[in-house]
Amino acid sequence: xxxxxxxxxxxxxxxxxxxxxxxxxxxxxxxxxxxxxxxxxxxxxxxxxxxxxxxxxxxxxxxxxxxxxxxxxxxxxxxxxxxxxxxxxxxxxxxxxxxxxxx
Amino acid sequence: xxxxxxxxxxxxxxxxxxxxxxxxxxxxxxxxxxxxxxxxxxxxxxxxxxxxxxxxxxxxxxxxxxxxxxxxxxxxxxxxxxxxxxxxxxxxxxxxxxxxxxxxxxxxxxxxxxxxxxxxxxxxxxxxxxxxxxxxxxxxxxxxxxxxxxxxxxxxxxxxxxxxxxxxxxxxxxxxxxxxxxxxxxxxxxxxxxxxxxxxxxxxxxxxxxxxxxxxxxxxxxxxxxxxxxxxxxxxxxxx
Numbered sequence: 252x253x254x255x256x257x258x259x260x261x262x263x264x265x266x267x268x269x270x271x272x273x274x275x276x277x278x279x280x281x282x283x284x285x286x287x288x289x290x291x292x293x294x295x296x297x298x299x300x301x302x303x304x305x306x307x308x309x310x311x312x313x314x315x316x317x318x319x320x321x322x323x324x325x326x327x328x329x330x331x332x333x334x335x336x337x338x339x340x341x342x343x344x345x346x347x348x349x350x351x352x353x354x
Numbered sequence: 355x356x357x358x359x360x361x362x363x364x365x366x367x368x369x370x371x372x373x374x375x376x377x378x379x380x381x382x383x384x385x386x387x388x389x390x391x392x393x394x395x396x397x398x399x400x401x402x403x404x405x406x407x408x409x410x411x412x413x414x415x416x417x418x419x420x421x422x423x424x425x426x427x428x429x430x431x432x433x434x435x436x437x438x439x440x441x442x443x444x445x446x447x448x449x450x451x452x453x454x455x456x457x458x459x460x461x462x463x464x465x466x467x468x469x470x471x472x473x474x475x476x477x478x479x480x481x482x483x484x485x486x487x488x489x490x491x492x493x494x495x496x497x498x499x500x501x502x503x504x505x506x507x508x509x510x511x512x513x514x515x516x517x518x519x520x521x522x523x524x525x526x527x528x529x530x531x532x533x534x535x536x537x538x539x540x541x542x543x544x545x546x547x548x549x550x551x552x553x554x555x556x557x558x559x560x561x562x563x564x565x566x567x568x569x570x571x572x573x574x575x576x577x578x579x580x581x582x583x584x585x586x587x588x589x590x591x592x593x594x
Binding site: 301327 | 401450515548570579
């Protein structure tokens with residue numbers, strides 16, 4: 252490689268940090284505008300949903316095991332299981348279903 | 355803020371950071387393998403992960419570095435891939451105490467990742483920065499060590515194990531957006547719409563040229579804005 256890789260890493264870090272820290276440091280008051288408040292209220296749920304599907308389907312060896320984990324995760328979360336159990340059981344579901352599905 | 359309160363939030367953050375750490379470890383193994391293929395050494399890839407903490411952003415960066423891109427090109431692509439953190443940071447600015455000192459804001463900004471953001475924004479009431487610090491203290495090593503593992507022995511780990519661990523992060527996401535969807539029908543509808551549009555965006559070849567980070571932003575902004583206009587939130591809903 253021709254360039255100094257650490258310089259690139261530093262550049263990548265700096266731009267990422269700027270993006271992450273600017274709103275948090277510049278917006279230091281409560282936003283009162285109702286539309287913006289509503290928008291920000293919905294952002295986390297929408298962004299997490301968008302990031303989950305359909306990319307979960309390509310995270311595992313076969314989309315079938317991921318689909319089973321998706322349904323299992325949605326149901327467990329619906330019935331009130333917490334972050335840690337949902338996460339761990341999803342992993343277990345994939346592991347076990349792939350023992351059968353993938354040879 | 356009392357010392358015991360800080361400590362409690364920090365410990366709670368560490369506890370909630372464990373699933374993040376496990377998921378990060380699994381996901382970043384793949385990142386480490388990509389880094390190795392891009393010609394990066396183990397120390398370089400590990401340092402990059404410890405600092406940058408962004409999966410898509412790092413993939414793109416590593417690929418561009420390997421292709422001999424200029425520093426400016428890498429920085430511009432990094433900004434595009436990570437622009438969603440602007441939204442997350444804005445949401446967090448409304449979640450912390452307006453009087454939160456600058457040093458805490460500067461520190462919290464270091465660890466805004468999809469997962470740490472998702473968990474922090476879903477706490478009841480105000481977000482205590484020590485909760486973030488606790489999570490970051492546990493999750494960051496998972497990301498860095500997973501990357502290192504990927505570079506050093508990516509091909510030795512059983513595929514089954516990596517495959518199973520990879521869904522851990524999605525399980526976490528679900529446990530964050532499903533409970534409010536159960537309570538609030540608007541959120542439930544939004545989750546369904548988000549799934550459908552996200553699927554369509556990925557299936558239709560028109561959108562192939564758009565990076566995955568950009569797709570997330572376009573969908574998040576469009577769907578959340580539409581929801582804000584059609585279903586403005588009543589003030590007491592914010593407590594949910």
